Amino acid sequence: MSPWNGEANQSPEVLQPRLPLLLLLLLLSGTAILGFSWSPAGCVVWHSQNGTSVSCHSAPHFPSPLPADISHLSVEFSNLTELPADALQGAAWLRELHLSSNGLRELPATLLQPVARLQVLDLTRNALRELPPQLFQGAAALRTLVLKQNKLQVLEAAWLHGLWALRFLDLSGNGLRTLPPGLLSNLRNLQVLDLSDNQLGSLSPHLLRGLVRLEWLYLQGNQLRELHGDLLASQGRLSHLFLSDNRLAVVGAGAFHALRRLDMLDLSGNLLASVPRGLWDSLGLPHRELKEGVDLSGNPWLCDHKLGDLLSWLLRNQDKMFFLNNTRCARPKVWAGRSLLEAAREAEGWAGEKGSNLPSPLPA
Template identity: 30%
Template sequence: MVTPLSKGVCKLTATGYDCSDQNLQAVPGPDGLPSATKILDFSFNHLPALYNTTFSRLTQLVSLDLTRCKINWIFENSFQNQKHLESLILIGNTLMFVADDALIGPLALSHLRLSQTSMDDLKLIPYNNLMSLETLELGDNDIHSLRGLQQFNWKKMTTLNLQLNAIQNISAAEVAVLQNGRGLSMSFKSNSIVYIEPKAFELVQFNSLDFNDCFSEADISVILAGLAGVKTNILSLGVFEQSQPSTIKAQSLQALCDITVKDLRFQLQHFSDITDTPFHCLSGLEKLDLTRAHLDSLPATVGQMKSLSKLILNENKFQNVCHTNAMSLPSLTALSMRGNQHKSLLFSDGCLSGLSKLELLDLSHSKLLTGTECCEIQLTGLSQLQKLNLSYNSQMKWSALPFREVSELRQLDCSRVNVTYETQCAEGGPFQNLHHLKWLGISWRFLNLSCQSNLLEGLQNLEHMSLSGSYFKDGVISNPEMFKHVPLLQNLVLSDCGLVSIDRNMFTHLSKLTHADLSGNRLVVVYTNVFYSLEKVLLNFAMNDIKIVDLDSVKGLGEESKLDLSDNPLVCNCSNVEFISWMQSNVNKMTNTDRTRCGESREALTDVHLNCTSFGILGIGLVIVFIGIAFIIIWKVREKYKQYENV
């Protein structure tokens, strides 16, 4: 059913007007949509045809979204009055006819999105007045060839998306015009490529080339032969989980010797023999992504990639970090083995000792084994390391000063790791040499809080700390001296720690704190009196056991402060009426109000209406009434007594 025009269907947003999904069959009049509108979302409405009068009143349009408006026909000069139009989105419309002069009018149309429009020929695109085009999206259509590319201005074009089409053959003549471009990002993702003429893309310079999931009909060597002579920053040659299985043979990669590339991606590919891969052809490669490439080792010949600075080995099957042979890559600045899928990953002593330039090391989610102690010996030689992620591993025993070798660390994540750290109470903490650390994540077992005063010693520049998932004895966090070493801390996360109580002086040292996350605990009280200031702070008490909120605990919140009480079993009766009334008057100080509900009825607190009488006021009123009645009775008795005296 199509809804006729109605006043006020368009909503003003932060960037423009939203008239989407209203079943409109025409553009609203001036009362519903101002003529000066610059950004308009008109998607999911009903406009079977576009004429030169459809948007004639909206002369200031800069961006127009017509996604899935059931458009079939676009006639001449449909946008002749939109001189300033820069972005036009026509995604999901079955275009049966588009006039050659349909886009005459905009002087600087930069972004044209025609995905899922049933296009089957590039020549059907109305190229008149597209000389300023920078982005052209034609994904998920039925385009069979690249004939027609010459009609566009490739000196301006930066993005051409041809993914999910029916392109099988590419000739040198069709793509020769791309030599006029510089820095183009072009996607052929999920086209079943059969043949590319050798050296078809020779002398073309790309920013990125995407041939992911293009190997169902041809060997990867066919694509690489067609790319001989090309220069690109990024080359993607991966597959997806649902892609047809394929295996890359070493000889199929020989054509890499004729390609200049900085960032090469082989996600989810299978390699028949990684040992014979021609790494010598990749001496200029800076980043190699082998995510889930079913690898358990890399050969020593990876050292031939002299310029490689980033190596991504996520979700593979390595048994030992040493098996990456990363130590033979002296220029390496980032190594990621996140989510290793073998039953365990051994981090042996000295595996990475030659990587003096390494700045990032990610071994998270990998069932890491570090031997008897970690991590001083394992991190030897990594003096420039700035980001270390050891999170979501099993158990780890730290030496007295585990990060002695990496004093330049800015970010350390050991969250969800069962850390054992044995030291005397009088000694300094494990981080005492990490004076530059800004971000710390750790899950700790606080069994003896009297020994934790020095835990954070040395972290005077720390700004963010997550203790999520830590264990506090008896669910009580006390000993405020623990935080005296982090005076610059701004964000503190204590979620999912099983807390039932907080010492009232716990955070008095944290004068810079602006965000405290205490969600997912077992707190029954909103602890606001434990913070240094409530003027500008975000407090997250979501998912606790809070039922009744003391008004005194929230009325001190500043205008720029926020409180999150979502997913608590809040009581919605007269015992909580003062807080409910306060919240309804201070919605601007609450977050996630849609999930701040009554524990039993699940009604949003913003919608609760209670009829409660104050027993205090009622009591005072009754006393006054009784006094009044007593006064009247006494007065009448005295008057009657006077009458008897007169008699």
């Protein structure tokens, strides 16, 4: 007997109500094959061989319970002001946690204890003013920590204890005004540090000691007035240095001497009129080409004989200079508005006139 005989004599009217259910089952089976499902509210759950990923936007609450094999969790734009202390309980395989664009004001001290394998934590655009001192004690695997655009006006060294594997730290866009000298001393694997767009007026010359693997340093958009000669003394691996849009008027002698691998330097938009002789000795040609370039534009350069060292360096490295036409003399009056490159070429031409009695084009 055929298994279909029971329905063979049914009318189309009897079969029609079952069609929506059949379509729903087909749809669910199709999404299961693709690895997608919808649950809980406001979240998409995706299953793969590497574990479960959960992505929530505008979720009414933090998803719970979490799948035991969860590897990626994103709860963003959900206006969460706080998290349960046990929010990550049972998520031992979690590797990435994204909590950006919420209203988080504080974090439970024990939040990360169940997720010892966590490698990425993104807390961008929240309302955090401080961190629990024990928050990262069990976070030995964490490699990326993003705290940008919160309300952190101060930082304490104890808040960052336990981050032995950290490679990327973003503290940009907070209200930071000062940093304790030992804040970063334990972050020996850090490669990228972003302190841009804060209110930092000065930096301790010892701030970066211990950061023996640092390659990218972002300090633009602060209120720095001086770059201490010892700040970068231990940064032999640094390749990118961003200091634009500060209030720098003084760069210490020898500030760049350790930077033998530097590929990019941005000093634009500061108050630099002159720099100490020998500052550029370790940068660019003839020793090593700056692969990505230098920006000195937007400074009120005083084009006198004291700038000769910079002008000679500029001629050797002009192909790597950004915005040459905006890198201009502000004083003296006779040179105001003319480019540094033009001043460098005239000074070189004067120096090349053997036996010339003509005065230097650059005033003493």
